[in-house]
Amino acid sequence: MGSASSMLTQYDIEEVQKYCNNLSSQQEIVSLYQRFCHLDHNAKGFISADEFLSVPEFSMNPLSQKLLKMVDGLNFKDFVAFLSAFSANASEQQKIEMIFKVYDSDRNGKVFYKDMLQVMVDLSGSFISDHQREHVLNQLLKEAGYTKDSFLTLDNFIKVLGQSNLKMEVEVPID
Template identity: 80%
Template sequence: MGSASSMLTQYDIEEVQEHCHNLFSQQEIVSLYQRFCQLDRNAKGFISTDEFLSVPEFAMNPLSQRLLKMVDGLNFKDFVAFLSAFSAKASIQQKIELIFKVYDSDCNGKVSYNDILEVLRDLSGSFMSDEQREQVLTQLLKEAGFSRDAYLTLDNFIKVFGKSGLKMEVEVPVD
């Protein structure tokens, strides 16, 4: 696909579509490419941390630092693949896999009590005390059949969240 400033060919569009499991139409991919080029201010072919933080919605997200670890340096194809979890057509499993990666910050394939506690801290800020967070988390894990010492795998996450009716979508404006 070359540099970000070059135009997408039909082959590029189809390749990206295949890479993201056909969750975006060709028009949506072209729109995403235009947005990618706007973010890639220096036309390097990837988006840096600073460029991601220039998106106000991203910068204000309480999980932005965790997400930055996942998105820093993405090229266009991987940018679309990342966003595909937010597609209305994405499966619940694809959405849960993304959430799991947010929690599994050390990328060891397991989420510990402390990993979840850190995310809760990021999400709740000063609205909850550490003691309140620990009580909520301990109760939640107990109800799901896990102890405080358990490590949750992706399969555990799918079992717990798979029935939740998780709604995680973003609309891609098509020009």
């Protein structure tokens, strides 16, 4: 695919589709490529965390600091793969895996109570007290058969969240 300023070929589009499990249409990939090139200010072929922050929707997201760790230095294929988890075509497991990566802030394959609590703090801000957050999280863990001292692996996380009806989608505008 070369530099970000080059044109996408049909082969490139199909390669990205295959890399991303065919979750994006060819039109979506072309639109994402245009967005990627727009974000890649210096045409380096990857997007930095600072460039991601130039997207207002991203910079206003309460989890943006956690997401920045995941997106810093993405090339185009990885950019599309990252966004694929938010596709309407993504499976529930793919969406849960993305959420797990957000919670697993130290990338050790385990989500601890403190990790879950921190995401709840990020999402709720000052709208609920620390005590209320802890109560909600303790109740959720108890219902799932875990305690405050437990940690969740990806498989555990999938079991816990797999029963929820996740609505984690972003529509890719077709230019």
